Amino acid sequence: MIQLFDQDQDVRRVALGTPAGFLAFGFGSGLSKYAPGTMGTVASIPFAILLTGLPVAWFWSALVLLFLVGIAVCELSCKRLGRHDPGGIVWDEMVGFWLTVAFLPQSWPWWLAAFVLFRFFDILKPWPIRLVEKRFGGGLGIMLDDIVAAIFAMIVLAAAASVHSSV
Numbered sequence: 001m002i003q004l005f006d007q008d009q010d011v012r013r014v015a016l017g018t019p020a021g022f023l024a025f026g027f028g029s030g031l032s033k034y035a036p037g038t039m040g041t042v043a044s045i046p047f048a049i050l051l052t053g054l055p056v057a058w059f060w061s062a063l064v065l066l067f068l069v070g071i072a073v074c075e076l077s078c079k080r081l082g083r084h085d086p087g088g089i090v091w092d093e094m095v096g097f098w099l100t101v102a103f104l105p106q107s108w109p110w111w112l113a114a115f116v117l118f119r120f121f122d123i124l125k126p127w128p129i130r131l132v133e134k135r136f137g138g139g140l141g142i143m144l145d146d147i148v149a150a151i152f153a154m155i156v157l158a159a160a161a162s163v164h165s166s167v
Contacts, residue, residue, distance in 0.1 A: 005031045011088055014080045023069065023091055024077035030088035038119055040090025044097045045111070051098055052106060063098055067143060070095050075139030085133075085142050093122065096146030100153045113160065117153035122146055 015025035022028070029043035030036045051059055070091045077089055100118045104110045121129060125145065129152070133145035 003033055005033055007033075010081055011086065014077055015088060018077075018080065020073040020076040021080065024073040024089045026090035026094055030090035032088075036088045037090055037093045037122060040093040041097050041115060041119060043090070044094035045115075047094070048098050048101050048111075049106065052101060052104075059102070063095070063102070066098070067095050067147070070143045071139035073139070074142040078138065078142070084137075089142060092143050092146040093118075095143065096122065096150040099147060099150040100157075103154065104157065110157070114153060114157060117156050118150055121149035121152040125149070126152070 011025075012031065014021035015028060015031055016022065025031060026040035026043050029039045032039040051062060054062065074085075074089050074091055078084060078086070097115070097118055100114045101111055104114055122145075125133065129145050129148045132148050133141055135141070136144050
């Protein structure tokens with residue numbers, strides 16, 4: 001039988017047994033044995049739809065608050081597990097994707113492009129993303145590298161939009 005979810009009991013205890021862990025592990029999506037970051041990004045899509053429907057000031061206030069919450073819940077979950085940035089912690093992917101789609105229309109081709117580009121930059125971590133990940137520790141480091149990956153994706157999407165609008 002194929003195991004789809006992480007069977008590590010410590011991970012499951014933190015992810016499902018504590019409020020901070022439940023958030024840090026993306027409401028359980030980070031427990032996926034395969035591509036937990038991608039699963040966390042998928043789980044973030046319904047929330048992204050809701051967030052981008054908010055008035056602009058509310059959206060940015062919420063995003064900043066969710067980023068700050070992320071620093072705390074990721075840090076706390078790592079400490080409880082005694083590990084630095086376990087792959088199942090996906091709150092950073094969720095906030096990163098929410099930032100990536102911040103300026104996009106709610107249109108599936110743009111959001112699909114955002115998803116692919118964000119995951120591409122988050123997985124490959126080109127300079128300076130990897131540097132940010134190494135330079136900052138704890139919850140802040142976990143969150144910041146995904147913010148930089150989101151910014152990279154946003155730059156590519158903005159260039160694509162510019163080319164698209166001039167055609």
